Amino acid sequence: MTNYIKLTFVLVLLSFTSCSDVIDVEVPTATERLNIEASIDWQKGTTGNEQTIILSTSTPYFDTTIDNTVVGASVKVTNIDSGTEYIFTDQNNGTYTISNFTPVFNNTFTLEVLYNNEVYTATETMIAVPAINRAEQSLEGGFDDEVLDVTIYWDDPEAEENFYFSKFDYQELLFPNLDTGSDEFSNGNEMDEFFERDKEDDDGNSTEFLPGDTVEISLYGISERYYNYLSLLLDQYYGGGNPFSSIPAELRGNCINVTNSENYAFGYFRLSEYDTLTYTFE
Structure with a gap:
């Protein structure tokens, strides 16, 4: 009986150690798209003059070696109420910056990005926040x-x-x-x-x-529109692995490709005032 148990254990062990074949699974790759990270954040007590917009391209899920920064694009934000234009400077590392932006509550702003001969636009309002x-x-x-x-x-x-x-x-x-x-x-x-x-x-x-x-x-x-967008995005993020969560779906922000609607971008253009503090537990 003891020999039989030992033999069974050896056979089970061999069955686990012998299964070492590598299985290559082809994962479909989605179309490369422009990512627009255009959050104009105005901290209370500051001028809000310095702002940064980040451009990149989407990459395959398992590829961590691709440099997906976008350089050579043109980035402009316009205050529709005043007509003032703000040209962001390409820093050649995927970031586009400005040091003389003027945020104004309840004014409407338009973002325009020119990349690969295509124009992307988005429109939002600057929203205030209580302290x-x-x-x-x-x-x-x-x-x-x-x-x-x-x-x-x-x-x-x-x-x-x-x-x-x-x-x-x-x-x-x-x-x-x-x-x-x-x-x-x-x-x-x-x-x-x-x-x-x-x-x-x-x-x-x-x-x-x-x-x-x-x-x-x-x-x-x-804004209410960004609230709805971010709420759906967070529901999908925090619901990962939950069998009762809704089925994930591709979310599109407010950035529209006016040159080629099929080549839409990811990301969102928003303008927010924010208040911040640092808390240390006692």
Whole structure:
């Protein structure tokens, strides 16, 4: 009986070690498209004169060696209300910068990008944001009453419909945590947004916030259209691996190729005021 068990174990072990054939799977490659990262962010208390727009091209999912920066493009933003044009300078590394931009609340701006003899345009309005009143930590504001969380508070303007997105960032996080919100059910009241880290990761390592940890928090005012776009994008991102989540779909921003509509771009053009603070847990 013992010999039989040993023989069975050896056969099972061989069956696992012998399956070493490499299977090459052909992954379809989508059409290369222009990526437009055009976020005009105006921090409270600053002039907002210095702005950067980033252009790149899409790459195959598994290819990490391609230089996808876009150089040689022309980038211009125009204030439609005043007629003022702002020409961004090509830095030859995929970034296009300007140091004399003038943001104006509720004015409409148009982005124009000329790349490979095709013109891409987008239109948005500069949105203001209330100041962050304060940030508070607790053990009760989040989902787990055993870990620290942090909450920011701000006063929502009563006379208008408002949309927001918040960003929480800290050193160990690969990508900032983003969330969207509106004043649909809290118009004119004090609003809040909280953030907490899980008590531990999948490997059992502690990841919760501890006294002395620091988090960077920002609150942005955004348009309703961008709110809808970003909400769908975040639903797909955070819903990955969830069997009950909606089926992922390609999301298109507000950048339109007026030369060739079939060769559309990825990305979004928005203009937001934001308030920010740094919070250290006690």
